[in-house]
Amino acid sequence: MGEIEELVTHWVRPQIRQLSAYHVADAEGLIKLDAMENPYRWPESLREEWLDLLRKVEINRYPQSQAPGVKAGLRRTMAIPENMELVLGNGSDELIQMIAMTVAGPDRKILAVEPSFVMYRMIALFLGMEYYGVSLKPDFSLNMDKLLAEIARIRPALIFLAYPNNPTGNLFNKEEMLRVIEAAPGLVVIDEAYAPFTDVSFLSLLGRYDNLLVMRTVSKMGLAGLRLGLLAGPAAWLNEIEKTRLPYNINVLTQISAEFSLSHQSVFDRQTAAIRQARDELFRQLQGIKGIAPVASQANFILVRLAPGRATPVFHDLRQRGVLVKNLHGSHPLLVDCLRVTVGTPEENTAFLAAFRP
Ligand SMILES: Cc1ncc(COP(=O)(O)O)c(C=O)c1O
Numbered sequence: 275m276g277e278i279e280e281l282v283t284h285w286v287r288p289q290i291r292q293l294s295a296y297h298v299a300d301a302e303g304l305i306k307l308d309a310m311e312n313p314y315r316w317p318e319s320l321r322e323e324w325l326d327l328l329r330k331v332e333i334n335r336y337p338q339s340q341a342p343g344v345k346a347g348l349r350r351t352m353a354i355p356e357n358m359e360l361v362l363g364n365g366s367d368e369l370i371q372m373i374a375m376t377v378a379g380p381d382r383k384i385l386a387v388e389p390s391f392v393m394y395r396m397i398a399l400f401l402g403m404e405y406y407g408v409s410l411k412p413d414f415s416l417n418m419d420k421l422l423a424e425i426a427r428i429r430p431a432l433i434f435l436a437y438p439n440n441p442t443g444n445l446f447n448k449e450e451m452l453r454v455i456e457a458a459p460g461l462v463v464i465d466e467a468y469a470p471f472t473d474v475s476f477l478s479l480l481g482r483y484d485n486l487l488v489m490r491t492v493s494k495m496g497l498a499g500l501r502l503g504l505l506a507g508p509a510a511w512l513n514e515i516e517k518t519r520l521p522y523n524i525n526v527l528t529q530i531s532a533e534f535s536l537s538h539q540s541v542f543d544r545q546t547a548a549i550r551q552a553r554d555e556l557f558r559q560l561q562g563i564k565g566i567a568p569v570a571s572q573a574n575f576i577l578v579r580l581a582p583g584r585a586t587p588v589f590h591d592l593r594q595r596g597v598l599v600k601n602l603h604g605s606h607p608l609l610v611d612c613l614r615v616t617v618g619t620p621e622e623n624t625a626f627l628a629a630f631r632p
Pocket residue numbers: 310364365366367368391436439440465467490491492493498502503
């Protein structure tokens with residue numbers, strides 16, 4: 275071992291050395307159906323208006339720390355209850371990290387269900403917190419017996435539940451989620467990243483439970499490139515979480531672009547409505563194909579189970595034909611033979627479907 279390797283081995287925490295960095299597939303030249311992005315661009319007139327605004331940005335100045343214009347736009351378009359506070363993150367990924375940092379410490383544990391969004395586990399590991407994953411049932415519903423027993427046993431500081439869940443696309447039973455919130459000794463964060471594609475939400479329940487927070491993002495509605503997430507909840511919690519926020523985490527370009535976009539919400543509403551329609555059509559088409567089983571989704575992606583041993587060959591075959599999806603085979607026992615496809619434009623969805631047809 276060379277000197278530098280010895281130094282690294284000595285000083286880098288074993289938990290970090292054992293991790294592999296979050297892998298982002300190279301999508302150059304491919305139809306990109308792997309990352310739950312909105313496939314639609316903006317109308318040209320809107321792009322021009324936006325570019326005019328960008329010209330005026332004072333890039334030499336730090337951004338406004340509290341991003342008041344962005345917060346006002348988010349409150350208006352997402353109907354955040356007036357008596358609830360907001361904290362903004364550089365994507366909801368950063369909010370997961372901030373919430374975890376706020377409660378981290380010796381013997382502090384994070385619990386999430388599995389399979390779910392991988393960053394809950396990753397961030398627990400980054401912070402040296404213990405992470406507990408409770409497996410869902412094979413139909414991807416909550417395993418309440420296991421979940422309640424684990425909550426009582428480990429007394430987690432923090433629980434994450436994604437609603438709808440990624441990568442399964444389903445909504446957990448709301449009554450069962452409320453039982454989890456009631457049983458939890460610490461915080462429960464409902465991650466509503468896919469809110470634009472469903473009609474249900476826990477936002478209106480904020481304040482009714484002392485340990486409930488709701489997290490959202492603008493990524494999935496069509497602004498993934500901006501990196502902006504929001505956390506809503508009672509001031510008592512959010513004032514503490516705010517202390518972990520780096521002073522200028524929402525940059526000037528994001529602030530001006532988000533404020534502008536949120537004042538044109540109808541454009542995004544039309545796009546997300548089209549995606550919802552395309553999702554339902556894609557689901558119907560997938561249901562009609564022999565040998566595969568799509569999972570009904572309330573998000574902008576569909577999980578598909580293929581015949582035994584087929585997920586990886588079909589993933590490569592799709593790539594060969596210019597379509598990139600996410601291969602989940604091997605990532606969790608409940609995801610054997612599974613691919614996850616993001617809903618694209620009708621043309622992109624047709625290109626994807628063609629790979630399954632003989
Ligand atoms: C459930 C869930 N939460 C959060 C995120 C992260 O979103 P953001 O782009 O706001 O960091 C994702 C992204 O895939 C997700 O699936």
